[in-house]
Amino acid sequence: MHVPAPRGASLAGLLLLACGLAACAAPRPAQDSFIALEPPVQSPPGDASAAERLDWWEAQLPRLSSDDRLEARLCMGELYLELRRPEEARYAFYEVLGASVSAREQARAERGLGLSEFLDGQPQRGLSHLENSLRGLEAPAAEEVRFLIATVRGRASEADAGLIARMDPYLKPAGLLAAAPMAAAASKGSLADVSRTQWKAQAMRANHDPMSKPYRLTVHHTAEPLESDALASSCAEVRHIQSMHVQQGWADVGYHFFIDRAGRILEGRSLDAQGAHAGNSDANRGNVGIALLGNFVPQPSRGPAYAKAQVPTTAQMQALDRLTDALVARYNISTREIWAHEHFRETECPGPQLRGWADARRAGRRSAGTSAANAASGK
Numbered sequence: 001m002h003v004p005a006p007r008g009a010s011l012a013g014l015l016l017l018a019c020g021l022a023a024c025a026a027p028r029p030a031q032d033s034f035i036a037l038e039p040p041v042q043s044p045p046g047d048a049s050a051a052e053r054l055d056w057w058e059a060q061l062p063r064l065s066s067d068d069r070l071e072a073r074l075c076m077g078e079l080y081l082e083l084r085r086p087e088e089a090r091y092a093f094y095e096v097l098g099a100s101v102s103a104r105e106q107a108r109a110e111r112g113l114g115l116s117e118f119l120d121g122q123p124q125r126g127l128s129h130l131e132n133s134l135r136g137l138e139a140p141a142a143e144e145v146r147f148l149i150a151t152v153r154g155r156a157s158e159a160d161a162g163l164i165a166r167m168d169p170y171l172k173p174a175g176l177l178a179a180a181p182m183a184a185a186a187s188k189g190s191l192a193d194v195s196r197t198q199w200k201a202q203a204m205r206a207n208h209d210p211m212s213k214p215y216r217l218t219v220h221h222t223a224e225p226l227e228s229d230a231l232a233s234s235c236a237e238v239r240h241i242q243s244m245h246v247q248q249g250w251a252d253v254g255y256h257f258f259i260d261r262a263g264r265i266l267e268g269r270s271l272d273a274q275g276a277h278a279g280n281s282d283a284n285r286g287n288v289g290i291a292l293l294g295n296f297v298p299q300p301s302r303g304p305a306y307a308k309a310q311v312p313t314t315a316q317m318q319a320l321d322r323l324t325d326a327l328v329a330r331y332n333i334s335t336r337e338i339w340a341h342e343h344f345r346e347t348e349c350p351g352p353q354l355r356g357w358a359d360a361r362r363a364g365r366r367s368a369g370t371s372a373a374n375a376a377s378g379k
């Protein structure tokens with residue numbers, strides 16, 4: 001993605017500019033009706049920063065033909081967006097719209113004008129520009145624009161975390177993060193250390209219920225033995241669990257959070273969606289599901305790998321306390337609503353250490369689970 005876009009690059013490629021993913025394309029050579037008289041214009045270096053590319057274009061402007069100048073101004077407008085300079089971006093895009101340009105170039109300019117209003121905190125003013133831009137945009141830019149329009153109108157439904165993350169620079173100044181579904185988990189990022197994008201989650205499917213206000217939380221183990229505390233192993237494990245849950249027909253991984261052996265909190269199902277972890281729908285209502293990676297109950301029937309129980313690590317227990325404290329504070333959850341899975345149905349999940357932890361937290365104590373884990377692991 002850091003290769004300079006070639007001459008005549010696809011529109012989609014050009015539009016990646018605003019995301020900072022590619023160097024700006026050089027102006028298209030004059031085609032069809034006449035032959036360019038100027039020597040070809042070079043692209044700015046692919047590894048140059050947005051500010052350096054902007055300077056590079058600025059220096060080129062005086063020697064560009066009028067067609068090439070318009071292409072350059074489009075590129076500059078997109079770089080101004082990337083640098084959060086909406087007013088200068090608007091000057092550039094209006095210059096393009098004021099000339100007679102192709103439908104694709106008009107669409108880029110209209111899109112840029114719309115985005116500049118988001119940067120200025122005026123998303124309503126950007127709406128008509130975004131709508132105009134749809135006449136000439138292709139995926140993925142068209143998908144991004146449709147998502148922004150729906151979010152402004154309060155009608156956004158599903159959006160994958162990657163799309164929200166790409167649009168975050170525009171949603172945030174426009175005050176629209178809360179309106180974007182899943183944006184809370186994907187973009188605030190305050191509760192999880194590892195986002196769904198980072199562990200390469202599949203997008204959530206539609207067959208889920210919305211989450212009512214969280215008022216309780218439930219701790220689980222994932223029941224899969226895992227020794228490693230490397231981030232790559234944790235991400236692979238969570239992807240594996242997600243695919244098992246999706247294969248059994250669920251919309252997504254059932255839990256809202258995972259905690260790995262190193263104490264990292266990984267983002268699971270969005271907190272906007274009811275989980276699938278505690279039991280039936282009644283049990284899942286308003287119930288935040290937290291799963292610690294590892295098998296804390298021996299399951300000899302699943303073969304030798306499962307025969308021996310593991311113990312949560314100290315880092316895992318500390319992260320569980322940290323996450324619980326954050327959830328309790330954010331949603332005003334009563335400490336009397338901190339549960340182990342076995343409270344809701346007959347199961348050995350999550351094992352004795354975590355059951356002890358939940359019992360202690362419910363009784364207003366906080367260290368029993370941690371010290372039990374420490375004692376059991378000899379730390």
Ligand SMILES: [Zn+2]
Pocket residue numbers: 219220221277341347349350
């Ligand atoms: Zn469980």
